[in-house]
Every structure is written in structure tokens, then in C-alpha cells.
Amino acid sequence: MTGSTNIGFEGADFYTSTDVSSTLFANCCGRQLYQWWEKLGRRSPFVVLEQGAGRGDLARGIQSWVEQEATDFHNALDYRLEDIGTGQDVLASKKSESSTVSPGQSSASRVNMRGGDDTAQAPSVILSNELVDAFPVHIVETQHAQLYEIYVDVQDGRLCEVLGEPSSAEVATYLDSYKIPWSQFGDGWRAEINLAALRWIRRTARLLRRGYILTIDYGDRARALYSRARHHGTLACYFQHQMNERPLARPGEQDITAHVNFSALINEGRRQGLRLHKFTTQRLWLESLGIREELEQRRLRDFAESVTARASDRGQVALLQWYDLRQRVAALTDPTGMGNFKVLVLRR
Numbered sequence: 001m002t003g004s005t006n007i008g009f010e011g012a013d014f015y016t017s018t019d020v021s022s023t024l025f026a027n028c029c030g031r032q033l034y035q036w037w038e039k040l041g042r043r044s045p046f047v048v049l050e051q052g053a054g055r056g057d058l059a060r061g062i063q064s065w066v067e068q069e070a071t072d073f074h075n076a077l078d079y080r081l082e083d084i085g086t087g088q089d090v091l092a093s094k095k096s097e098s099s100t101v102s103p104g105q106s107s108a109s110r111v112n113m114r115g116g117d118d119t120a121q122a123p124s125v126i127l128s129n130e131l132v133d134a135f136p137v138h139i140v141e142t143q144h145a146q147l148y149e150i151y152v153d154v155q156d157g158r159l160c161e162v163l164g165e166p167s168s169a170e171v172a173t174y175l176d177s178y179k180i181p182w183s184q185f186g187d188g189w190r191a192e193i194n195l196a197a198l199r200w201i202r203r204t205a206r207l208l209r210r211g212y213i214l215t216i217d218y219g220d221r222a223r224a225l226y227s228r229a230r231h232h233g234t235l236a237c238y239f240q241h242q243m244n245e246r247p248l249a250r251p252g253e254q255d256i257t258a259h260v261n262f263s264a265l266i267n268e269g270r271r272q273g274l275r276l277h278k279f280t281t282q283r284l285w286l287e288s289l290g291i292r293e294e295l296e297q298r299r300l301r302d303f304a305e306s307v308t309a310r311a312s313d314r315g316q317v318a319l320l321q322w323y324d325l326r327q328r329v330a331a332l333t334d335p336t337g338m339g340n341f342k343v344l345v346l347r348r
Contacts, residue, residue, distance in 0.1 A: 024298075024329060026061025027069075028289040033062065033125060034073050036212055040124055044076035049123040049207065052131035053081040080123075084131060084200070124211035126204055130341075132265070133217050133257040135196035138171050139235065142190075145183040147172065150190075152248065159248040170195060178222035178263055190233035191226050192258035198268050205272035205348075213274065213346040216282060219260030220342065226261075234259035262344055269346045277347040283339030286332060295329050 037046050050059055059079055066074045139150040141163060148163040149171060166172035174193045175182050182189065204213055219225060225234070237244045239254040247256050266276055278285075299306075303322035309315035333339040 022057050022061050024291055024294055026058055027065045028286050028291050030062045030065035031289045034070050036125055037073055045078040046076045047078045047123045048125045049080050049082055051082045051128040052084045058129060122209045123207055126208055127214040129216045132197050132260045135194055137192040137194045137258045140191055142182055142185060143187050175226060180226040185228045189231050192233050192235055197264055201265050201268045202272055205274055208348050210348055215344045216341060217260045218341045219262055222261050222263035225259055262342055265344060274346040274348050278345040280343050281339060282341040282343055283333040283335055285343040
């Protein structure tokens with residue numbers, strides 16, 4: 001929710017799946033795109049639009065895999081970037097173009113960022129990785145079985161929270177629309193309401209004529225997300241890899257995120273004419289795309305000296321490098337961490 005958040009490792013506020021193991025994660029994404037290219041009739045150009053691309057690491061990784069492993073697909077692939085108001089630099093290359101819009105901004109003129117709006121130039125795949133969690137949210141709190149919205153005020157020169165009536169009917173009725181029994185959860189129960197996510201999926205659906213929308217993020221379906229157990233909600237702040245629960249601290253300097261209500265994306269997608277194609281975890285999705293098989297291939301190909309010459313300096317270096325890569329893949333697929341991120345695929 002900030003405009004100057006750093007992504008990555010050194011000097012960064014948080015890291016994504018791409019940062020943890022950029023090559024193998026991107027390779028899995030590349031294989032998924034290749035499969036969809038074949039299912040959609042190997043169309044050319046095959047336009048892929050990555051939203052919230054940040055520094056462009058995922059784009060570079062995917063394009064590198066395509067160049068090395070799928071030359072026929074490489075000739076058809078037209079990979080484009082769009083930064084959704086994140087303030088991050090994006091990759092600029094001959095086959096990657098970028099624009100910046102807000103989550104709900106109309107983008108009819110951006111369907112084809114190279115001019116014209118014919119069907120051949122419309123995206124076949126629109127993907128995002130840990131984008132929706134960063135959209136601004138409304139926060140609500142229950143008091144005496146009533147729902148209030150939390151606002152930010154200034155008192156004695158300091159930022160503080162104050163309760164008030166919900167800012168709109170959409171906020172007031174949001175939880176009820178998912179049959180969440182919030183009035184039974186007790187005083188002080190909090191939840192985040194991401195209306196920007198609804199505007200984003202409406203806008204994104206308008207861009208897609210035939211193909212897939214791939215969204216990877218942390219969150220869950222509404223009934224699991226908005227539960228008595230999550231008494232304080234899911235809002236989290238990150239500053240230089242350290243998590244805190246003080247959203248009013250360091251205004252504009254730290255990253256603020258909230259878990260994604262995937263029920264909202266699925267339901268709104270259906271209203272926009274999209275169909276639910278897949279909803280799974282990142283662990284299962286990556287495993288279905290061969291991440292463990294590729295890890296074993298890398299061990300045999302790149303780190304053989306960790307076995308054949310383990311006692312040598314070169315063998316020890318190879319062993320340490322192999323352990324590092326294995327740990328990164330373990331982090332991506334950890335069912336208690338990144339492996340429990342959700343992967344949503346909608347199709348038209």
C-alpha cells in the first residue's frame with residue numbers, strides 16, 4: 001500500500017516467491033504459459049500481460065526459460081508489463097512494454113499497448129504475483145454487535161484510529177454478502193475489506209477476450225478468512241523484512257498488506273463472464289508443473305561435484321550451493337508458509 005516499497009533482499013521491505021527462487025519459480029510459470037498456449041491453439045502473437053511486475057524479475061525469468069526450452073513458443077510470445085500503481089521500476093525490453101494504472105482505472109485504451117484493439121492483440125493470459133494483497137483496504141471492527149469502520153485521524157499531532165459509520169453501503173454489507181456471522185465474534189473483532197480487488201478484477205476481465213487470468217497471492221476463501229479465530233484480522237506491515245502490526249508507524253515507508261478474499265475474486269469474476277478453472281495452493285501448483293523434477297535435474301547437472309568431489313573445495317562449494325537451492329524450493333513449497341499461498345485461475 002505504499003508507493004516506494006522495496007522488493008527483494010538487501011535493503012528491501014519484503015520478498016516474494018520470485019525473490020526466493022527466481023529461476024525455478026519462473027520456469028514453472030513458463031511451463032504453465034506454454035501449456036495454455038497449446039490449449040489456445042498456439043496462437044501468434046500470444047500476448048501475456050503481467051500486472052504489478054515490479055522490477056521485472058519474473059518476466060526476465062519466464063522469457064529466459066522460453067528462449068532456452070521452447071523456441072517455437074518464443075517466436076509467438078509477446079510479453080508485456082503493467083505496473084498497477086506500485087511505484088516499482090519495470091522491465092523495458094524489445095518484447096516487454098509497460099504502463100501504470102490504478103487498480104480500478106479504465107483501460108480500454110490499453111488492451112493493445114502497441115496500437116489498435118483487434119482480438120489478436122488482446123491478452124491471452126493476464127498474470128499477477130502477490131499484487132492484490134497490496135491494494136488499499138477498508139478495516140472494520142465490531143462493537144456491541146455493530147459494525148464500524150476504522151478511520152485515521154490526527155490528535156495532538158499524532159496519527160490515531162477512530163471508529164465511525166461505514167464509509168459506504170458496499171463496505172457495510174460486504175461481510176453479509178459472504179454470510180459471515182461477524183456479530184457473533186465479539187467486541188474488537190476486525191476484518192479487512194478490499195474493494196479495490198473488485199475493481200481490479202472487473203477491469204482485468206474486460207481486458208480478456210479468450211484465455212486465462214492467473215493470480216498468485218496469500219489469502220483464502222471468505223469463510224476461512226473471516227473467522228472468529230482471526231480476531232485481529234490479517235493486516236501486516238513489513239519494514240526491512242521485519243513484520244509489525246503498526247500501520248500508522250513510518251507512513252509511506254513500510255509495506256502494508258492484507259490477505260486476499262479469493263471468494264470475492266471468484267464471485268466477481270463470474271459476474272464478469274469468467275469461469276473458475278483452478279483454485280489450489282502454490283505448493284500443489286508448482287509440483288504439478290515439475291518443480292521437484294527440475295530440482296533433481298539441477299542437482300545431477302549443476303551440482304554433481306557435491307557427490308563426486310565432495311572433499312575438494314569445488315565439491316564443498318557445489319554442496320553449499322545445492323543446499324541453498326534446495327532450501328529455497330522448500331520455502332516455496334512449505335505448506336505452513338509460501339506453499340500455502342493460493343493460486344487462482346479464471347478462464348473465459
